[in-house]
Amino acid sequence: MRNHIAVLPCDGAGKEVVPEAIKVLRAAGADLDFQEYDVNADQYMRTGEPIPAQVWSDLEKADAILFGAVGDPRLDDAAYLAGVLLRLRFELDLYVNLRPAKLFDDRLSPLRREDRRKMDLLIVRENTEGLYVGMGGRFKKGTEHEVAIQEDLNTYAGVTRILEYAFGAANREVVMVDKSNAMTHAGGLWQQQWKAVSKKHPKVKTRHLYVDAAAMQLVRDPTQFDVIVTGNLFGDILSDLTAELIGGMGIAPSGNVNPETKRGLFEPVHGTAPDIAGRGVVNPIGAILSASMMVRHLGYTEMATAIEGAVESAIRAGECTRDVGGSLSTSECGDAVAKRLRD
Missing domain, CATH: 3.40.718.10 (Isopropylmalate Dehydrogenase)
Structure with missing residues (x-):
């Protein structure tokens, strides 16, 4: 059929x-x-x-x-x-x-060092939770006392299943990216489930990076990465960064x-x-x-x-x-x- x-x-x-x-x-x-x-x-x-x-x-x-x-x-x-x-x-x-972010031709890379251009990685981004669910609102809109709230929704089930998927997609290593040192509640859940799911996959190497460090490492040497797993917002940002490293958003x-x-x-x-x-x-x-x-x-x-x-x-x-x-x-x-x- x-x-x-x-x-x-x-x-x-x-x-x-x-x-x-x-x-x-x-x-x-x-x-x-x-x-x-x-x-x-x-x-x-x-x-x-x-x-x-x-x-x-x-x-x-x-x-x-x-x-x-x-x-x-x-x-x-x-x-x-x-x-x-x-x-x-x-x-x-x-x-x-x-x-996915794979470099097809060296001339498309903005990186100076040739040995750090040939990247072939996958970002696994949680796609149905996080800041993009639209929870929050604006109070006293249009006044000088206006307040805007945007809530970051993360669930046990949602975090667990995206981590499990990332391990299934990995060839050698999974790097989990968050900002748990500042976003302690959402980050705490990600850290908890990261540790739990990692134990179920002892043959896969694991590493944790805060999102700012991950951005720096991607620019410094993207060839070090295999699979990156992260939440909705950070995945959106980092994946656009990796797009530029392979030649731009058009490809x-x-x-x-x-x-x-x-x-x-x-x-x-x-x-x-x-x-x-x-x-x-x-x-x-x-x-x-x-x-x-x-x-x-x-x-x-x-x-x-x-x-x-x-x-x-x-x-x-x-x-x-x-x-x-x-x-x-x-x-x-x-x-x-x-x-x-x-x-």
Whole structure:
């Protein structure tokens, strides 16, 4: 039975890069049932629904979601984003956010020392808790006495399951990152469960770093890391840092998955890029690699490996967009990767 893939290009750059990802999947021989849905800012402005009810019903049944980017300068991005991407993450319980960071070509690294450039790590970010759940509020808003509170939600179950996932993903070491020396309550729970889960995996090396030290170590020598596991906010920040270490946000992929239900949403991390969207210059590599993560999640391991190899070959040959040293358009870059899979 063919896997059903719900396609949500959404807004801005997403509309340009998702078709390139599908082009590459087809060139790789993917026998998938793609169905695109009308979820975007225009639809939201017409109906007031970020995701229409019938579309939501279909998304719940999909084997995976291939996502573009959400946001529009005409809208309050926070409310619209919450109604689309955060709803998908929270209500489908996609509690694992995967942010791999692999350097495909030395010339893309900003690091001076050549021996510290060749990074290949994975950030495992807790995706449904932390500061992003929206708990809190503002009191006496608009006055000089205004108070704003944003609460950091961490649960025993949520922390435990993300730590367990990280150990399962590790090749040699898991590094847990927090700020428990300052955030003593949330950090205390992370420390407690880190110690408990670590004992269950004695063959995997472990290390703990505070988030500021982790940021410094990533810039100093990212090759030292295998798997980093952390909470929602710190994972968001550190994974953008690692994206810059491999060539920028344009080539950084991500996956949002639930290992138990097998649901998954896969998206590039560059956002809608309103400054360059619609000009044919957006880098599709992040979307293509996200599609590769999607088919790997669905069990097509050889196909995923082939796509990643084609991406690396195209980048090394300079057949890519300007942000990573090439001169190709969005569609030409997609063609360059697809051609390598057909040849």
